[in-house]
Amino acid sequence: MARIHSGGRxxxxxxxxxxxxxxxxxxxxxxxxxxxxxxxSVARKQQAVTANVDQVTGERIPKSFVFSRGKLPSTLRxxxxxxxxxxxxxxxxxLKEKKRNNLKDFVNVASPLGVTHFLxxxxxxxxxxxxxxxxxxxxxxxxxxxxxxxxxxxxxxxKRPRCPAxxxxxxxxxxxxxxxxxxxxxxxxVTFFRHLxxxxxxxxxxxxxxxxxxxxxxxxxxxxxxxRHYSIKLQPIGVSRKIRKLMQNxxxxxxxxLKDVSDxxxxxxxxxxxxxxxxxxxxxxxxxxxxxxxxxxxxxIRLQEIGPRMTMHLVKVESGLCSGDVLFPMSVxxxxxxxxxxxxxxxxxxxxxxxxxxxxxxxxxx
Numbered sequence: 001m002a003r004i005h006s007g008g009r010x011x012x013x014x015x016x017x018x019x020x021x022x023x024x025x026x027x028x029x030x031x032x033x034x035x036x037x038x039x040x041s042v043a044r045k046q047q048a049v050t051a052n053v054d055q056v057t058g059e060r061i062p063k064s065f066v067f068s069r070g071k072l073p074s075t076l077r078x079x080x081x082x083x084x085x086x087x088x089x090x091x092x093x094x095l096k097e098k099k100r101n102n103l104k105d106f107v108n109v110a111s112p113l114g115v116t117h118f119l120x121x122x123x124x125x126x127x128x129x130x131x132x133x134x135x136x137x138x139x140x141x142x143x144x145x146x147x148x149x150x151x152x153x154x155x156x157x158x159k160r161p162r163c164p165a166x167x168x169x170x171x172x173x174x175x176x177x178x179x180x181x182x183x184x185x186x187x188x189x190v191t192f193f194r195h196l197x198x199x200x201x202x203x204x205x206x207x208x209x210x211x212x213x214x215x216x217x218x219x220x221x222x223x224x225x226x227x228r229h230y231s232i233k234l235q236p237i238g239v240s241r242k243i244r245k246l247m248q249n250x251x252x253x254x255x256x257x258l259k260d261v262s263d264x265x266x267x268x269x270x271x272x273x274x275x276x277x278x279x280x281x282x283x284x285x286x287x288x289x290x291x292x293x294x295x296x297x298x299x300x301i302r303l304q305e306i307g308p309r310m311t312m313h314l315v316k317v318e319s320g321l322c323s324g325d326v327l328f329p330m331s332v333x334x335x336x337x338x339x340x341x342x343x344x345x346x347x348x349x350x351x352x353x354x355x356x357x358x359x360x361x362x363x364x365x366x
Contacts, residue, residue: 032035052114052197061198063090065106065135073124075150076322079128080121080310082151086214086229087119088168090198103322111133117196130312131204131322133190138320139327141189143312146224151307167211167231171197177332178218185317185328186218198243207289213303227310230303237282237300 066084120131128145155161217227293299317328
């Protein structure tokens with residue numbers, strides 16, 4: 001707000017009201033123009049735009065919603081939460097759903113939030129299905145889940161489960177195996193998963209950000225897709241387990257029962273524990289990852305499954321978002337027509353479950 005000076009004593013004072021003479025007022029000092037500063041609100045908007053742009057492709061960073069249609073049993077609810085955790089950090093981990101919500105509600109919310117992909121779980125006729133859809137216009141890939149295991153089940157089956165929270169700060173690396181030489185619809189299915197996570201530049205990527213792998217492996221004989229989720233662990237070669245723990249924990253070890261510090265390093269049973277079993281799993285790092293894995297030494301790569309785990313079968317491809325022309329399978333014979341009728345019955349069962357669940361309870365669900 002501009003200051004208003006009266007024409008009384010202040011105006012005829014030291015500087016003639018700050019006019020343009022040789023007075024000593026503020027205007028007489030002849031200060032230059034002040035440096036313009038960007039408003040905080042504008043700076044925040046620019047930072048938000050930059051954070052949502054992929055630095056490699058220049059496009060928007062892909063984001064996802066993982067939700068369900070119809071009523072799910074508790075095990076599939078846990079699978080839905082595991083899938084949300086897998087898609088971190090560019091997904092809504094605590095997305096609130098209501099039973100009365102339909103697909104159009106999620107599309108309307110997704111657009112202003114920059115959400116580009118949907119993962120939709122359903123359980124028609126007790127047959128779990130997972131749909132991978134591109135928002136807002138499709139296509140949609142429907143997979144029947146033949147088998148699945150939760151992340152908790154995989155952790156319970158391991159002697160030393162490893163799943164630190166830090167590995168979910170960056171998106172997983174998508175690895176597609178067994179899809180070479182296949183035509184449609186698997187060709188577009190591969191393209192969908194390539195754009196499901198942000199792209200990386202192998203020349204500038206920081207190795208410390210690559211801590212997870214999402215593996216999809218296609219079996220041409222059974223036509224099944226194995227869906228696996230691993231954590232990446234680097235282990236320096238030639239460093240004993242005791243030294244690794246000492247460097248990672250930054251704690252003084254218990255040396256009371258040892259005569260010398262050298263006994264801590266050369267104690268029997270620890271010298272060969274750090275050596276990898278497979279020489280093919282050793283790599284030379286191009287940059288430092290942490291205090292142990294340096295660019296000057298070799299490290300062994302170890303993958304540990306963290307879940308969830310699924311075995312899927314691609315049963316349907318639609319040109320739109322859960323609608324539109326059916327691109328796969330192309331129904332020509334009687335068997336194909338019968339299969340198409342069964343799929344229509346499954347979809348009708350989903351809609352019927354949603355209508356039945358709608359008026360009963362409108363409470364929020366996570």
